Amino acid sequence: MDIHLQVFVTVAEKKNFSKAAEELHMTQPAVSQHIRKLEESIGVRLLERTNKYVRLNKAGEIVFHHAKEIVGLYTRMQHLVDDLANKASGPLSIGASYTFGEYILPHVIANMQKSYPDIVPTVTIGNTAEISSLVMSHQLDVGIVEGRFKEEKPLQTEAIAEDSMVIVASPTHPLSNKNGEVTVEDLEQQTWILREFGSGTREAAENVFQRLNMSPAHTMNFGSTQPIKEAVEAGLGISLLSQWAIQKELRHGDLQIINMHGLPFTRQFSTVTTSPFQTKALQIFIDLLRHNKQLTTFVIGNKKE
Structure with missing residues (x-):
C-alpha cells in the first residue's frame, strides 16, 4: 500500500502532525515529508496548516474519502492472503443498527470470543442508513441492519433474524x-x-x-x-x-x-457486505449470525425466566 496515503489518512483523522507521528511510530519530519510527496504527486495542497490546527481543504476531503476506501481494501486483501495459511485472527470491524447492536450483538460477540479469542472485534452503532454507508465505503467489514436502504453500490445482503x-x-x-x-x-x-x-x-x-x-x-x-x-x-x-x-x-x-x-x-435483520471474498474472521462471525435464531431465543428466554 502507498505509505503516503496511510500517513495522510492518519494526519487527517488525528488533525495533528505530532499525534499522527506517534500513532505511526515515525518522526514528525518523516510525516511531513510523506504529506509533501503525496501533495506533489497529486499536484495540489491537501491540508490547511497553522500553529493551532491541521484540517482538510476541499481537495483534501476528496482524497481522504477515497484514501479511506483504498486503505480499507488493502487491509482486507492482506487479511485474506494471510488467512490462506493462518487460523482466524485479526481485526473485524462490525457495524449494527441500534436495536441489534445494543441488545443482541454483545451476546454474539461474547459467543465468538469464547472459541476465537484471536479475533479482535470493533463495533460501530448507528442507524441503518449510516451503517450501510460505512460498509459501502469499506470502513466496515460487515453491517447488521433492518429495513430498506438506498445503496449507491451493490451490497450483498442475507437475512439472519426476525x-x-x-x-x-x-x-x-x-x-x-x-x-x-x-x-x-x-x-x-x-x-x-x-x-x-x-x-x-x-x-x-x-x-x-x-x-x-x-x-x-x-x-x-x-x-x-x-x-x-x-x-x-x-x-x-x-x-x-x-x-x-x-x-x-x-x-x-x-x-x-x-x-x-x-x-x-x-x-427482518440482514447482514450487508461488499465482497464475496471474506476473511476467516468474517466468515466465522457471519456463520454465528446464521444461527442467530437459536441464540436470540436463548438470550430472550433467559431474560424472561
Whole structure:
C-alpha cells in the first residue's frame, strides 16, 4: 500500500502532525515529508496548516474519502492472503443498527470470543442508513441492519433474524388500563415517541401507521432506543419498539404492551457486505449470525425466566 496515503489518512483523522507521528511510530519530519510527496504527486495542497490546527481543504476531503476506501481494501486483501495459511485472527470491524447492536450483538460477540479469542472485534452503532454507508465505503467489514436502504453500490445482503415490534406504554397510561379493545382512533390521539428518520425502527413505525391507516396527532423524535423507553416510562407518550429491547422493562413492570389487532409487526435483520471474498474472521462471525435464531431465543428466554 502507498505509505503516503496511510500517513495522510492518519494526519487527517488525528488533525495533528505530532499525534499522527506517534500513532505511526515515525518522526514528525518523516510525516511531513510523506504529506509533501503525496501533495506533489497529486499536484495540489491537501491540508490547511497553522500553529493551532491541521484540517482538510476541499481537495483534501476528496482524497481522504477515497484514501479511506483504498486503505480499507488493502487491509482486507492482506487479511485474506494471510488467512490462506493462518487460523482466524485479526481485526473485524462490525457495524449494527441500534436495536441489534445494543441488545443482541454483545451476546454474539461474547459467543465468538469464547472459541476465537484471536479475533479482535470493533463495533460501530448507528442507524441503518449510516451503517450501510460505512460498509459501502469499506470502513466496515460487515453491517447488521433492518429495513430498506438506498445503496449507491451493490451490497450483498442475507437475512439472519426476525424481530417483532409492539406498541408500548407506561403501566399508568390510559391505554394500559382501558376497558375494551384499543382502537386506531385511540392511537391517533396519542403522542408517539419515535426514532429519527433513517433508522429501521422509524421505518417500521411508518409502516405500522400506513397499515393502520392512521396519522399520529403528535410526535417526538429521539436518536436512540434507551431515551425513548425512558420517555414512555415517564408517561410522555407511546412508542413502537422491538420486543428484544424491552425485556427488562416488561419483567420489572416498567412498560406494558398495548395489544392491537394486526400487531406485532415483524421485520427482518440482514447482514450487508461488499465482497464475496471474506476473511476467516468474517466468515466465522457471519456463520454465528446464521444461527442467530437459536441464540436470540436463548438470550430472550433467559431474560424472561
